Amino acid sequence: MFSDLNNKRVLITGSTAGMGLATAQAFAKQGAKIGINSHVATPGLEQTLGSLRQLGAEVEFFQADITKSAECSSLIEAFVARFGGLDVLINNAGGLGGRANLEAIDDEFYQHVMDLNARSALMMTKYAIPHLRASAKKSGETSCVISTGSIAGREGGGVGAGIYAASKAWLHDIHRNWVKEFTGDRIRFNIVSPGTIDTAFHDGKSDELRAKIAASIPMGRFGYAEEVAPTFLFFASHACSGYITGQILDVNGGQIAP
Numbered sequence: 325m326f327s328d329l330n331n332k333r334v335l336i337t338g339s340t341a342g343m344g345l346a347t348a349q350a351f352a353k354q355g356a357k358i359g360i361n362s363h364v365a366t367p368g369l370e371q372t373l374g375s376l377r378q379l380g381a382e383v384e385f386f387q388a389d390i391t392k393s394a395e396c397s398s399l400i401e402a403f404v405a406r407f408g409g410l411d412v413l414i415n416n417a418g419g420l421g422g423r424a425n426l427e428a429i430d431d432e433f434y435q436h437v438m439d440l441n442a443r444s445a446l447m448m449t450k451y452a453i454p455h456l457r458a459s460a461k462k463s464g465e466t467s468c469v470i471s472t473g474s475i476a477g478r479e480g481g482g483v484g485a486g487i488y489a490a491s492k493a494w495l496h497d498i499h500r501n502w503v504k505e506f507t508g509d510r511i512r513f514n515i516v517s518p519g520t521i522d523t524a525f526h527d528g529k530s531d532e533l534r535a536k537i538a539a540s541i542p543m544g545r546f547g548y549a550e551e552v553a554p555t556f557l558f559f560a561s562h563a564c565s566g567y568i569t570g571q572i573l574d575v576n577g578g579q580i581a582p
């Protein structure tokens with residue numbers, strides 16, 4: 325079904341764990357060429373890369389902190405130098421960045437959360453555009469950007485997570501703007517918007533809180549990273565979604581139906 329992903333050059337930010345890693349595994353099974361990224365080289369990294377390679381993928385790790393614009397630029401350049409171009413950019417790195425109620429928010433906290441979720445994707449996309457444009461021109465099909473949004477961007481987030489929720493809503497909206505600017509270049513932009521997915525994102529939540537959240541989801545449980553990953557394959561595949569751009573696909577067990 326996703327056979328056109330074979331040999332596609334795919335860069336996934338924040339992909340040493342959680343949904344980014346599950347997505348890398350899904351692309352690896354399709355024989356893609358994959359850039360794995362994190363701001364830190366984790367202890368199990370070599371093993372992770374080895375198991376991805378065993379799935380049939382060409383894989384390289386690129387250490388870069390995507391909250392820093394200069395590192396976004398060098399990450400794109402390093403990926404292109406290694407793989408000869410870029411067909412699919414996945415802006416997945418992000419996170420809560422801490423919790424603060426409105427009256428406790430200061431400039432530093434605001435900047436940190438916005439840099440992690442908004443400026444990071446903006447700068448990654450900016451530096452990727454020339455390469456995505458070249459990819460689409462050469463293939464005669466489409467290249468694409470897929471960003472990880474959030475249910476929080478739709479419903480405002482929990483108390484203390486307002487900046488995080490707003491940063492994801494910002495991301496949802498700026499994609500709509502990029503559709504207007506780059507559809508002529510045949511670059512597509514889509515969002516995968518997860519609900520509550522069982523990753524390190526939820527570390528620190530008590531069992532009681534987890535049970536309460538699970539009970540609020542019609543499917544009665546958190547989602548798994550592996551249940552989100554195939555939506556990235558769908559958006560990356562020109563054969564499957566070549567006429568789809570500017571959309572948000574919610575993967576949330578029915579938590580909200582916007």
Ligand code: NAD
Nearest residue numbers: 338339340341342343362363390418419474520521523525
């Ligand atoms: P995770 O914590 O399991 O993985 C995050 C990954 O990003 C890790 O590989 C980490 O090393 C990397 N990372 C963190 N900061 C980075 C930086 N500055 N530069 C480069 N890499 C960095 O989290 P996850 O739950 O898989 O989250 C992935 C995305 O999904 C995030 O954008 C998050 O906001 C979003 N999201 C998560 C949920 C959820 O319930 N888990 C829900 C909605 C949206």
